[in-house]
Amino acid sequence: MVERRLIGLGFGLLVVGSAFLFWSLRAPYGFILELRATKLVALVCVGAAVGAATVLFQTVAMNRLLTPGIVGFDALFILFQTLLVAALGGVGAAQIPGALRFVLETLVLMGAAAVLFGVVFRRGRGDVTRMILTGIILGVLLRGLAETVQRMLDPSEFAVVQQAMFASFGRVDPGQLGVAVLILSGALAIAFRLSPALDVAGLGRGTARGLGLDHDRIVWATLLLVAAMVSVSTALVGPVTFLGLLAASLARLVTDTHRHAVLIPAAALTGSVILVAGQFVFERLLSGQSALAVVVEFLGGLLFLFLALNKGRP
Amino acid sequence: MIRIERLTYKVGPAAILHDVDLRLDAGGITALIGPNGAGKSSLLHCIAGLNRPAFGTVRIGDLDPFAAPGSLRARAVALLRQSPAVVSRLRVRELVAFGRWPHHRGRATPQDDAVVARALEIFTLEALADRPVETLSGGQRQRAFIAMTWAQDTPWMLLDEPLNALDPRHARDLMVRLHDLSRAGDRSVIIVLHDINAAAGWADRIVAMKDGRVAARDTTAALLTPETLGAVFDTPFEVLNTGGRPVVVAR
Amino acid sequence: MARALVCSALAGLVLVSLALGAASLSEGGGWLLMASRFPRTAAAVLAGAGLALAGVVVQQVVQNRMVEPSLTGTPEAAMLGLLAVTLIAPGSPVAVKMLFAAACAMAGMAGFLALADRVPQQDPMLLPIIGLVYGGILGAIATWFAWYSDLLQYLGMWRLGEFSGVMQGRYEWLWVVAVLAVLLYVVADRITILGFGEAQARSLGLNYAQTRTFGLVVVSLLTALVLVTVGAFPFVGLVAPNLISRWRGDNLRTNLAWIAVFGGALVLAADVVGRLVRYPFEIPAATVFAVLGAAVFLWLLYAAPGRSHG
Numbered sequence: 001m002v003e004r005r006l007i008g009l010g011f012g013l014l015v016v017g018s019a020f021l022f023w024s025l026r027a028p029y030g031f032i033l034e035l036r037a038t039k040l041v042a043l044v045c046v047g048a049a050v051g052a053a054t055v056l057f058q059t060v061a062m063n064r065l066l067t068p069g070i071v072g073f074d075a076l077f078i079l080f081q082t083l084l085v086a087a088l089g090g091v092g093a094a095q096i097p098g099a100l101r102f103v104l105e106t107l108v109l110m111g112a113a114a115v116l117f118g119v120v121f122r123r124g125r126g127d128v129t130r131m132i133l134t135g136i137i138l139g140v141l142l143r144g145l146a147e148t149v150q151r152m153l154d155p156s157e158f159a160v161v162q163q164a165m166f167a168s169f170g171r172v173d174p175g176q177l178g179v180a181v182l183i184l185s186g187a188l189a190i191a192f193r194l195s196p197a198l199d200v201a202g203l204g205r206g207t208a209r210g211l212g213l214d215h216d217r218i219v220w221a222t223l224l225l226v227a228a229m230v231s232v233s234t235a236l237v238g239p240v241t242f243l244g245l246l247a248a249s250l251a252r253l254v255t256d257t258h259r260h261a262v263l264i265p266a267a268a269l270t271g272s273v274i275l276v277a278g279q280f281v282f283e284r285l286l287s288g289q290s291a292l293a294v295v296v297e298f299l300g301g302l303l304f305l306f307l308a309l310n311k312g313r314p
Numbered sequence: 315m316i317r318i319e320r321l322t323y324k325v326g327p328a329a330i331l332h333d334v335d336l337r338l339d340a341g342g343i344t345a346l347i348g349p350n351g352a353g354k355s356s357l358l359h360c361i362a363g364l365n366r367p368a369f370g371t372v373r374i375g376d377l378d379p380f381a382a383p384g385s386l387r388a389r390a391v392a393l394l395r396q397s398p399a400v401v402s403r404l405r406v407r408e409l410v411a412f413g414r415w416p417h418h419r420g421r422a423t424p425q426d427d428a429v430v431a432r433a434l435e436i437f438t439l440e441a442l443a444d445r446p447v448e449t450l451s452g453g454q455r456q457r458a459f460i461a462m463t464w465a466q467d468t469p470w471m472l473l474d475e476p477l478n479a480l481d482p483r484h485a486r487d488l489m490v491r492l493h494d495l496s497r498a499g500d501r502s503v504i505i506v507l508h509d510i511n512a513a514a515g516w517a518d519r520i521v522a523m524k525d526g527r528v529a530a531r532d533t534t535a536a537l538l539t540p541e542t543l544g545a546v547f548d549t550p551f552e553v554l555n556t557g558g559r560p561v562v563v564a565r
Numbered sequence: 566m567a568r569a570l571v572c573s574a575l576a577g578l579v580l581v582s583l584a585l586g587a588a589s590l591s592e593g594g595g596w597l598l599m600a601s602r603f604p605r606t607a608a609a610v611l612a613g614a615g616l617a618l619a620g621v622v623v624q625q626v627v628q629n630r631m632v633e634p635s636l637t638g639t640p641e642a643a644m645l646g647l648l649a650v651t652l653i654a655p656g657s658p659v660a661v662k663m664l665f666a667a668a669c670a671m672a673g674m675a676g677f678l679a680l681a682d683r684v685p686q687q688d689p690m691l692l693p694i695i696g697l698v699y700g701g702i703l704g705a706i707a708t709w710f711a712w713y714s715d716l717l718q719y720l721g722m723w724r725l726g727e728f729s730g731v732m733q734g735r736y737e738w739l740w741v742v743a744v745l746a747v748l749l750y751v752v753a754d755r756i757t758i759l760g761f762g763e764a765q766a767r768s769l770g771l772n773y774a775q776t777r778t779f780g781l782v783v784v785s786l787l788t789a790l791v792l793v794t795v796g797a798f799p800f801v802g803l804v805a806p807n808l809i810s811r812w813r814g815d816n817l818r819t820n821l822a823w824i825a826v827f828g829g830a831l832v833l834a835a836d837v838v839g840r841l842v843r844y845p846f847e848i849p850a851a852t853v854f855a856v857l858g859a860a861v862f863l864w865l866l867y868a869a870p871g872r873s874h875g
Contacts (some may be wrong), residue, residue: 065694134866136697137859140799144855151848196420203412206395209364211466212388212416241701258404294708301702308695309683 002262005255009269013044016277023284038174043279044272045180046233047243051251051271052188052264053229054244059202059260060222064252065308067244071117072139073230074239077109079146085157086149099175106183106231113227114220180232187228188268194221195260202258240293242300247271249303315339316361316470316504321370323356330356332526334370340469342496342518343503345534347510349547352523354506355396358472361504362393374470388416392466396474398459406450406458407443410434413465429465436491437461452479460488464495471495473505477512489516510562514538522546538562571823575610575830582606582837600733608736609728609836609850610829612791613801615742617828618749619787620802621817623674625760626780627681629692630810633802634788636696640797641703642673643789644723648710651719663738663793670785670792673703678781726796727849728836739794745783746825753817756780760815798851800858801828807865831857 020043021036054067068074084105085093093101120134191198200213201222208215233240251267274296282292316338323331331353338344346354359365361372363379372379379387392413404412410433414426434440437457447455456479463471471492477485493516495501507513513520513534520537522530529546530537538560543551550565583602620633634640646669650662677699684692711720749756755776758766766773791798805828813820835857836850 134863136694137862137866140855141859141863144852144859147852148842148848148856151846151852152843196415199420200412200415204398206364207398207412209384210362210388210393210395211412212384212386214384258408294705294712298702298705298709301698301705304698305680305695305702308691308698309680 002255002257002259006262006266006269009254009266009273013269013273013276016273016280017044020276020280020284023280038177039279040276041181042177042236043275045177045184046236046240047247047271047273047275048188048268049184049229049233049271050240050244051247051267051269052191053226053233054248054271055251055260055263055267056191056198056222056229057226057244058248059198060219062202062204064249065245065304066135067241067248068226068230069239069241069244070139071135072142073109073113073117073227074234075139075142075146076112076116077105077231077234078239079142079149080105080108080112082146082149082153086153089157097175098173099179102176102179102231102235103183105235106228109231110224110227113230114223117223118220176235180236183228184232187225187232188264190221191225191264192261194218194225195264198222198260199258202260237293241297242304243271243274243296245304246296246300247274249307250274315375317371317373318357318361319371321357321360321367321372323353323360323365323367329368330526331360331367334526334528336521336528336531338502338504338519338521340502341499343492343505343516344519344521345513345517346504346506346521346523347513347546348523348529353526354523355474356526357523358393358474358504358506359395361470362391362472363387364393385416385419388466388468390468391470391472392463392468393472394459394463394474394476397478404447405444406439406447407434409447409458410439410461410465413462413467416466429467433461433465436464438487453481453484456480457484457488469500469502471501471503473503475506475508477507477509485512492516510538510543514560514562535560571826571830575826575833578830578833578837579606579610582609582833585837585840601731604733604736605728605731605836606833608731608739608795609833611736611739611742612726612795612798613805613829613832614746614825615739615787615791615828616798616801616832617805617824618742618746618821619784620828621806621821621824622749622756622780623784623802624806625756625817626777626784627678627692628760628762629681630807631693631803632696633800634784635797635799635802636693636700637677637784638673638696638700638703639670639677639785639788640792641700641707642676643667643670643785643792644707644720644797645669645673645703645710646789647723647793648707648714648716648720651716652710652714659738659793663789666793667786667789670789671781674781674785678777723792723796725849726791726798726851726854727839727847728795729847729849731795736794738790741790742787745787746821749783750818750821752776752779753821757815757817796849796851798832798854800854800862801832804858804861804865805831808861811865 017040020040021033025032050067050069053073057068058064058066084101088096096104116138117135120138197213197218200208200211201215201218203211205215208218247270248263248267251263251270254270255262255266257263275292278292278296282295316336318334318336318338321331321334321336322329334353334357346357348354356365360367361374361379363372363382366380374390377386377390379391382390407430411422411426411430413433414422414429418426434443437460439454439458439461442450442454442458447458450458456476460473460476463473473492476488480488489512492503492505496503496518505517507517517534520530520532520534521528522537522542524546530542538553540551540553543549543553543562552563552565554561554563583598583606586597586602616634623634623637624630624632643666646666647662649669650657650665654661677696680695680699681692684695707720708717711717755771758769758771759773759776759780761769763773766776806824809820809824809827813823832850832854835854838857839848839850839853842848842853
């Protein structure tokens, strides 16, 4: 039953994906198809990464309202990119091959996120809301820091950072995309293997430990996975705050289950469908594109309010 | 048998348990009583391997709950915490099924399903099996969690104030069931009770705690004297006898 | 002692701010001082004071210490208003723009209060999160319109408060902050009572709804004034009142002046730091403040469990 819904989601992705590829296709076919295919892969990657990362993060944070974006995961990533350019200079940073740089940035983000958010989780145990607030403020702090460092850069170096920050789907570096696909599939596979343990972790720290789960280790492992997925999405399109919330909530709604073996793929598929469908509508039908992020933010924000206010009712 | 030696547990600088030495024999129901803040819950969490003590040792049979891998510990001792909360949106059957996780670690067998079905039956949860846990009343939820603890199928069951939120009928039913389980031979129950009369009615042994220390321990009949209770709770008590059962009344 | 410290710190900052700039004072002399340095310094102090006051009032109104104007959607609503005026009547005078922005800010604030009334009280940390997201939604609408009408650049300017453009003739509206501060001082006791909650306030004979509305109007005006003249400054309204309240308690009658002075000093300090770090270039004061303010806020969150829970 649940599996049928997963297949349905996969079918949906297939439909919007083909629409994205073949709608009003004109000559030169090969060139345009290649362009669109690259974009499609990037969109699917970002949607899957954000959706799955959000489900994982919500489980270890014990909260359905949080997303990695809200607590500043992506800000951390951008801060590191900026620091890299600041340390090596724009030319130096540009000399490192895109794929290698991406891997390095991902590793650094994983380490930093595990330390930073690990500490927050440790301290915030038992007081979930304070933890959320800490995360949000941490996000503001990290964004402010990144911005300050950017202001310290020369204009030419700043341009390098800015390009890294706002890489649009149009100019996806195929080398980088390849690495992104690799990292993402690795992270998804590990997450999938961990899913029974994640089911238990979702019961809360006390209950999970009572059942013999090494809860702290699962939290660390999950944070590492989330960091890897967030670097994939942030490197490809920049920060997207509420897409994850939208994807995770819809996936829960559609599958109506707590099992991560279903939830993780469902959220990944939902995120991809939202992005591809949105991009299709905006790019092919309305012939505009930078507004997609704004619309996703808007809808995601509304959903957040709806969830938060309904939570308060018995 | 559970052996606790020189156990000291601290939260920050404050010692919650001081130098506790205690032996608890297998079989039967052991009740932990004592005033608020006496350290009953902390002791229970230490036995379950969830609170790491500053000094001292705990042994459940031969097992050291702090050194043993989680899956082994969770098959030796099951703890029902006070007012457990669950964020995941689970149905009752799914929640109870998590009690089997230490046994299968993710791959449930038909045997596990049978234990879950039996747990639902024992705690009269069949009618509620497909209800989401968050839609249950406090007492129903409590029963679902107790069923989950039972399904963990451990030699020792530790229950922290399980009678909270239960109406008199379900409270009595639970105590009767625990009594039967502990008589059947393979389960030993340690239970924190707020209501001294519940302990008086059903427990085989009582451990009374005060200020992080064991103040008294004995068989139920021997411990429930006005002197002992008065010293533990700093309140005068009268112990009456109704139909062979002690009944404790605060004066 | 502490009093003298705050005052001398402010005085020192003012002097540094007056002396600091790309052109030397000895060449430009008095004219430079009057046309650029003094207005800039005054604008920073007034903006900081205004936001700090707005912060303390909104905290009393919703009885939650973790809230501040930028966590209520008010600046975003003001931005929407400003955007609308710029679209409909680009040539209208500043006063009209200001008033329209203030009116929109009020509507945004009213929306937030309506949300706040529906948020369960027992969780004091939930409201700021709700406010943040509410602001995010309004912000997304504003971005959408700006993007549609090619005004994104304006939006960027409003979003990031800074003082490099402040000159004589372009900041004077901020003196209204001083007027509002005096007004607030007059009704300080009532605002304090608002913080006790509706039932208690009523039993003390306060006209609750009226006072609440008054608070709403003042907060919206203050936020809109600062936004239109120098841009948005998150966190000032949170940090200044909370630090003062840790130091001196919660009686507004005796605290209001300190909150204003402290807020002014903080923003001026952020501006001075922003001018110094990469001299002669500048880092926007709001960016500097985001870093400093966020750090202070985190400290508050963990160092003050008793008070910060409101």
